[in-house]
Amino acid sequence: MDALFLQILNGLEKGGAYALIAMGLTLIFGTLGVVNFAHGALFMIGAFVAVTMQRIFNFSLEIVDATQKDFLGNPLKVKVPYVIEWFGDGFGGFLIDWSVPLAILLAIPVMMLVGFVMERGLIKHFYKRPHADQILVTFGLAIVLQEIVKYFFGANPIPTPAPSDYRGTIEMAIFGLNLSYPVWRLIYFFFSAAVIAAVFAFLQFTTFGMVVRAGMADRETVGLLGIDIDRRFTLMFGIAAAVAGLAGVMYTPILSPNYHMGMDFLVLSFVVVVVGGMGSLSGAVAAGFLLGILQAFASMNEVKSLIPGIDQIIIYLVAIVILLTRPRGLLGRKGVMED
Amino acid sequence: MFGLSQKDTRFLFIVIALTLLTPFLLNPFPTDSALAQFNAGYPALMQRFAIYGLMAIGFNILFGLTGYLSFGHAAFLGIGSYAAVWMFKLLSMNVLPAIILATLLAGLFALVIGYISLRRSGIYFSILTLAFAEMSYRLAYSVFTPITNGETGLQLNLKDPRILDAAPTSASLPVPSLFGLEMNSSWTLDLGPWDFTFNVGYYFCAVVAILGFYLSLRIFRSPFGLMLRAIKSNQNRLNYTGLNSRPYTLAAFVISGMYAGLAGGLLAAMDPLAGAERMQWTASGEVVLMTIMGGVGTLMGPVLGAGFIKYAENIFSKINESILHSWFSWLPDGLEDAVVWVFARFVGEGWHLTLGLMFMIIVIALPGGLVEGGQRIARLFRRKSEDAPSATPAE
Known part of the structure; x- marks a missing residue:
């Protein structure tokens, strides 16, 4: 029973990442009708924003420390990060320690900007083109972004630890069960849930969101009412990019960022989107968590010994079963992307 | 036949x-x-x-x-x-x-x-x-x-x-x-x-x-x-x-x-x-x-595309900086280094960048793929001299 509950928690964290990326993909597809193969790259860029933040805070100057001597008796030169020099050990140390969560503040404007540039510079010209063209051009863009990141940060994964207080495991007593679970994964789940809730609230309770939803349903009529729907859709692209970026930022302590992490997540996210139903936001979120939890269950040793290899293929197996029994995915609408 | x-x-x-x-x-x-x-x-x-x-x-x-x-x-x-x-x-x-x-x-x-x-x-x-x-x-x-x-x-x-x-x-x-x-x-x-x-x-x-x-x-x-x-x-x-x-x-x-x-x-x-x-x-x-x-749906297109990608993969990935230096050795020293640095980003280990850029350029400029590019060139020649045979087959 303990193990079962633990696997649900495991699945929630992974499902959170799938859900966030899949939601961004669905937002872009639902508003602009574009299949964005570069979305995984946005996730990856988000992760590297966290790496950049860490590097900025660790930017050091060398000072001669008179109290320490090396083995020859000369005064030792030590590297001291600028932030510690400026703000002292307390606040400076806090900044360095908390560089991953603080990177969120940097990631939102950066990712919005990346999204705007991408949409205005490239994607705009591909609204009316066939999906095959959209896939090819965004796939090309994803490769280019990957290579740029690889040039600046190298090919090896870069460890980006969580704040030291949140690195270990937490002991929980839920329903009389004693569980120990990595803190950061729990935080990641709550974070993804909060972001998902914020996006839904934005679409549901603001006038802007209402217009966007109306535009998703019937773009032309909204245009006839004198609303510049293109501009709002561009902003939605920025928001989708920011959501992917945030998912990447917070995922860095779980998986050290490397330049091809985006591609690894992209394929699974597409499976998630399609299982959830093309164009359905709640479908994408539900499918993300569902597949995450199922994958966690399948990696249990008891299950693996029962059906060997199931942990490798469970997501695809579930996707096949769902697509064959529910033609348009879990919550998909009729007639979207079926031709 | x-x-x-x-x-x-x-x-x-x-x-x-x-x-x-x-x-x-x-x-x-x-x-x-x-x-x-x-x-x-x-x-x-x-x-x-x-x-x-x-x-x-x-x-x-x-x-x-x-x-x-x-x-x-x-x-x-x-x-x-x-x-x-x-x-x-x-x-x-x-x-x-x-x-x-x-x-x-x-x-x-x-x-x-x-x-x-x-x-x-x-x-x-x-x-x-x-x-x-x-x-x-x-x-x-x-x-x-x-x-x-x-x-x-x-x-x-x-x-x-x-x-x-x-x-x-x-x-x-x-x-x-x-x-x-x-x-x-x-x-x-x-x-x-x-x-x-x-x-x-x-x-x-x-x-x-x-x-x-x-x-x-x-x-x-x-x-x-x-x-x-x-x-x-x-x-x-x-x-x-x-x-x-x-x-x-x-x-x-x-x-x-x-x-x-x-x-x-x-x-x-x-x-x-x-x-x-x-x-x-x-x-x-x-x-x-x-x-x-x-070029989707054309007879020759897929073969050309396959050749193109495999060529890029095998040839561009083999070029390294010393080869580039030997090519641009006729340039003045500082300029040579700069040119070699720029080109080195696109070849050798960076050939993926070239590939990605090529995907984008071809989709943006030639929606029908390489075959359409060939047809456009052929049309250009045909307009100049009406009776010249076409350089590429129609399909």
Whole structure:
């Protein structure tokens, strides 16, 4: 029973990442009708924003420390990060320690900007083109972004630890069960849930969101009412990019960022989107968590010994079963992307 | 001739001539010149052109004619490779039984996967095929290790039974052959400063590829091909006329799967080694990109796209900074370093960047792929002189 509950928690964290990326993909597809193969790259860029933040805070100057001597008796030169020099050990140390969560503040404007540039510079010209063209051009863009990141940060994964207080495991007593679970994964789940809730609230309770939803349903009529729907859709692209970026930022302590992490997540996210139903936001979120939890269950040793290899293929197996029994995915609408 | 119209026969002969003369055409630069780096006329690369060209031709029968975008064709390539290597291990080093079994087994898998996947269309079909291919890939790595030899890949072994072959006399591994004609033997023609290599393996692949091309030409021109096109343009309408389109799409899927299996068998025949990474989704994606890049639904496009991508992969990735320095040594020192630095980002390890940029440029500038580019150039020439023959065939 303990193990079962633990696997649900495991699945929630992974499902959170799938859900966030899949939601961004669905937002872009639902508003602009574009299949964005570069979305995984946005996730990856988000992760590297966290790496950049860490590097900025660790930017050091060398000072001669008179109290320490090396083995020859000369005064030792030590590297001291600028932030510690400026703000002292307390606040400076806090900044360095908390560089991953603080990177969120940097990631939102950066990712919005990346999204705007991408949409205005490239994607705009591909609204009316066939999906095959959209896939090819965004796939090309994803490769280019990957290579740029690889040039600046190298090919090896870069460890980006969580704040030291949140690195270990937490002991929980839920329903009389004693569980120990990595803190950061729990935080990641709550974070993804909060972001998902914020996006839904934005679409549901603001006038802007209402217009966007109306535009998703019937773009032309909204245009006839004198609303510049293109501009709002561009902003939605920025928001989708920011959501992917945030998912990447917070995922860095779980998986050290490397330049091809985006591609690894992209394929699974597409499976998630399609299982959830093309164009359905709640479908994408539900499918993300569902597949995450199922994958966690399948990696249990008891299950693996029962059906060997199931942990490798469970997501695809579930996707096949769902697509064959529910033609348009879990919550998909009729007639979207079926031709 | 061959049941083709006159225009198509001429086209077929052009293709045959180009394929057979490839060792000359791809070796335009003398061996010692600075540009020899761009020569692609060495056996390993020419074999790849023929093999991936064949695979793209087959993929085009499905994607180009019916519009069904499969994201799982690499699975058939991998299955073909495994089947061929097993034939080499168990039966004989002759390539014919190997590629025949590779084709048939891939066709069998395509029948099952296609039967299930074709119940859906559009992106749902793509994801279904992707799911099957990823499952094959992951199972080949884990549960099927006894058959696939997992991460190491399936290799030949001196202790293999090979029941039809004579017992090995030497301690080295046998080489795949066609009735004694070994696949890796080559003959080099020295012609002044040029070296032209004629490789048995390449010509074997080329003959198979030409046969595959001829078959696809026939399919394109046949009533069956018309039916497939009708499915692409409006499947609903076809169904309303009382026709069941499923058998046609399934047939196209199986045919293109068999092409992929044949390509996989040829890959194993050129280098008797099969690994699971051939089945990964990136490999499936590569075929899709080849086809789109060359021109979807055109006869020659996929082959051109395959050649283009394989050329970029093999040639650009080999250029390093010292070669660049030797090219730009005539520039002033500081400028040379700057130019070399810029170019070095696009070649060697950075060749992916070139590839990505090329995808983007071709999609942005030439929506119909390379074939459309050729047609535009041809039209440009034709406008200048009305009676000049077209440089590229219409399809």
